[in-house]
Amino acid sequence: MHMVTPTRRGQNPSGKQEVQPGHLILVLSIIAAxxxxxAPSDDVNRVFSSPSEANEQVSLWINAAEDVLEATSRRRKISIEGVQGMILVGFMAAHIDGLHRYRVLFANALVLARDLGLHRIDHPHNSGKANTSQAEIERRVWWYLCASDWAMAARVGGVGEGIYSCHPRQMITKKPLNINDEEALDGMSRHERPLSLPTSMSYTLQRIRLAELSRNIVDRSPLMMAHTGGLSHDAVMDIDTELQTLINEVPGFYSMTTPMLMENYGLTQTRAADIVFQGKVVYFLLYSQRCKIHLPYFIRSSEDSAYYSSREICLKHARLLIRSNIWSENADIDNVIQNKLTELLVGVFLACAVLLMDACVSPLSPQQYEQREEIFRSFKIMEIAKKGSETTSKFIDSLIHILRKNQTSASDSAPSEHQEPPAYSDGKGERDHQTFPYEETSIDNSISPGYGIYDSLGFPETTEDPFNVNNGPNIVARSGEHFNSTREDISSYWTDFTHNFEEGVAIDPNSFDWDSIFMELDSSFI
Structure with missing residues (x-):
């Protein structure tokens, strides 16, 4: 492949016709994607010797797209194709380099979109182009940016938490229609298909609905409320009700199998398989958001019975995230792709943190073996995904680092094998219902498609068990490698921690500063 040098004044290789910078950015982003x-199945023409060789070029193409943008945006507006290209570039950069670079690239895409007037497509001054295919494409791009902006404000911590740039009162662009791509024509009417019918826009519209709820979460918890501890528990439960309503209203076709979709809607096998996977992602994002909103009250439930409902909901949906057969070998999408969807991996990290903390507080739970298996699964998912992903590596490293950092002096002495956590009153691990007056919630595997316990994860065969220190360096211990100054300290700590966990030794919940752990996890990645 020959990459056009962006400094040649935007000319094509023959020099006969000017190449539009936006078009070039989009082409480069598609090559990067x-x-x-x-995957091995893509190498029919032997373009690359291996998938690894292809993966190693991603940064090159991303940088090339950024170079074109930098060289041309100073002198002219970038076309809609350029905005689409920067969205793609940001999506990939999030997986490779982390969320900071994603925020920067996303901000660039948003500025470019506003320069093109995508936030005011349906202003009266633009009525002449309102029913064109170009306007409909622009609506799709703008609302994708809005949905991403609102989702990040509600789900990603740090300095960007609770802040979004797309304000509903500062835009006059209608939502995209629920139509197929081939139905977006010049002179088209504003009639659309019912939401109960699958179209090219079904997933996007579901994503927008969840994003609007995310924006409402942010609006209910402005930054000035930080001194009051954030959302009240009543407000969290109100939001949870809205999320449950949204889950109940997910179109029925997202619960169908590929053959059912082909038979009922006359879809091709490829299109039907795409819809099946989209349905799994829709439920995954809904469950991830539901788990996230209950996180602040999850650990407080051990001290205040008013928060037990939050504990149950948070824990239940953390388990659903890990049990999703999105991660199985028959998930209707290449494993190499699903492990590069950062938005999904953030949900896995969140679920892992919740399950691990619950295991620390209740190590002798009647579901202790199931707990360990679920945590094991989450680490296996992230271990595979961290290859080539700085973001996923940081997810794992931060969890280890934060747990190590926030372990108090009470943990310096080895916990007794007979020590019982506050939730249990006898050596049999039976729950004390006077202290914890609620029943353990069993997981209903029929809640939604793709969330049953799966038999095959499709992971490479390995003899390493992340909870067995006798097998040598383990997954969890190795993941401290990026903290160079404390690598041995972290590995040693994690080995001891997982050994106690494997042996069923009760870990004193007071040995961790849980408030600090949640605060740091929330401000880092979740």
Whole structure:
């Protein structure tokens, strides 16, 4: 492949016709996406010797797209194709380099979109182009940016938490229609298909609905409320009700199998398989958001019975995230692709943190073996995904680092094998219902498609058990490698921690500063 040098004044290789910078950015971003998701099944023409060779080129193409943008945006507006290209570039950069770079690239895409007037497509001054295919494409791009902006404000911590840039009162662009791509024509009417019918826009519209709820979460908890501890528990439960309503209203076709979709809607096998996977992602994002909103009250439930409902909901949906057969070998999408969807991996990290903390507080729970298996699964998912992903590596490292940092002096002495956590009153691990007056919630595997316990994860065969220190360096211990100054300290700590966990030794919940752990996890990645 020959990459056009962006400094040649935007000319094509023959020099006969000017190449539009936006078009070039989009082409470069598509090449980057292809090399990032390259799988063995793609190598029919032997373009690359291996998927690894293709993956190694991703950063090159991302940097090339950024170079074109930097060289041309100073002198002219970038076309809609350029905005689409920067969205793709940001999506890939999030997986490779982390969320900071994603925020920067996303901000660039948003500025470019506003320069094109995508936030005012349906202003009366633009009535002449309102029913064109170009306007409909622009609506799709704008609302994708809005949905991403609102989702980040509610789900990603740090300095960007609770802040969004797309304000509903500062835009006059209608939502995209629920129509197929081939129905977006010049002179088209504003009639659309019912939401109960699958179209090219079904997933996007579901994503927008969840994003609008995310924006409402942010609006209910402005930054000035930080001194009051954030959302009240009553407000959290109100939001939870809205999320449950949204889950109940997910279109029925997202619960169908590929053959059912082909038979009922006359879809091709490829299109039907795409819809099946989209349905799994829709439920995954809904469950991830539901788990996230209950996180602040999850650990407080051990001290205040008023928060037990939050504990149950948070824990239940953390388990659903890990049990999703999105991660199984028959998930209707290449494993190499699903492990590069950062938005999904953030949900896995969140679920892992919740399950691990619950295991610390209740190590002798009647579901202790199931707990360990679920945590094991979450680490296996992240261990595979961290290869080539700085973001996922940081997810794992931060969890280890934060747990190590916030372990108090009470943990310096080895916990007694007979020590019982506050939730249990006898050596049999039976729950004390006077202290914890609620029943353990069993997982209903029929809640939604793709969330049953799966038999095959599709992971490479390995003899390493992350909870067995006798097998040598383990997954969890190795993941401290990025903290160079404390690598041995972290590995040693984690080995001891997982050994106690494997042996069923009760870990004193007071040995961790849980408030600090939640605060740091929330401000880092979740």
């Amino acid at each position: 292809a090399t990032q998701s390259w």
